[in-house]
Amino acid sequence: MAHIPDGVLSLPVLITGAVVTVATVAVATRRMDYDRIPQAAVLAAAFFVASLVTVPVGPSSVHLVLNGLMGVLLGWAAVPAVLIALLMQAMFFGYGGLMVLGVNTANIALPALLCGALIAPRLHASEGRATLMWGALAGGLAVALTAVMVSLSLLLSGPEYLPAGKVVAVTYLPLMVAEAAVTAAALSFMQRVAPELLLAGRV
Template sequence: MAHIPDGVLATPILIGGAVVTVAAVTVAVHRLRSEQIPQAAVMAAAFFVASLISVPVGVSSVHLLLNGLMGLLLGWAAVPAILIALILQAVFFGYGGLLVMGVNAMNIVLPALVCALFLRGFLRHSNPKGAFVIGAIGGASAVAMTGLLLCAALAMSGNAFVPAAKILLATFIPLAFVEAVVTGATLSFIKRVAPELLFMREAAYGQV
């Protein structure tokens, strides 16, 4: 859904996206402690699998983006997780491209970080209903932000892309709606079933 192929965007946009992504990944990798790696990896794999689910919407179906949920659950660790998922999708499925990787990653990573910074704090003391609301806000706003970033990247690369970008933005509206419901349901489920897993600062050694 959010993969721009190579050959579309202008060079300054490509460079800008690459710089932002490299900076975000550098900070995220620096903050990722080695004890957290298995946890982040298993979550990244879970999100990769989840992005393969096709969800029916109206007459069509969509694949979930889940960057809001990743930001809410993983915080900064969402950045390398998203990057790895994008590399796997580009290299083995042929979605997106090589030089646009920076821009594609930036479009998904920045909204995830925004969700992590502004909404993660509320999650700690919320009840399951509150978690649904937080998830819905996070899921919808992350998808909306990704859509806007994607369209901005296209529009800044040439005026000829603007009509296509508008159509693209319209397709993000149903996705944002579905993503809100799914993200909300996921968070309230975790809050009900295993609230201790939401804020695992320390990986629990031995505790099996």
């Protein structure tokens, strides 16, 4: 449930999400490494496809988000990559929506940036099990922060969304484990075959 649909959130939350996303994209376009655009396109496509494969968990469903992986590999470029992928999903498949695009982008991209700032520098200096550890932390932390932001977005829109916020928190627990495993495996593989890719995610 990383994609909050249109018609759910209050106007103040929608405006705040839009402002935060516009400001973050503006900063990202000035600070990102344009040599990483092809890499950003590949990860945006992976994010786009992964989000279409949902797994039922109780009354809700979850899907891989990959924002931890995007954050440590892309840094600031993760922001426009997430925005473009979410826009395409909204237009082609009706996931989320255009009105809530700013909130959904912020909920996914801001945790990615935090992971890029905190974990990407340590990945460059790591190897073996250390890479697995930092990768798992990036994947799990990014999803946990996204769950918190999605829940807050719902709760700030009205107390009637408290049950939905609790459902989000519970359903994201198995997703954290899956994201940690996928991100750790992906980064460990890259560390062995193309370690230079781990230099790009510094924010």
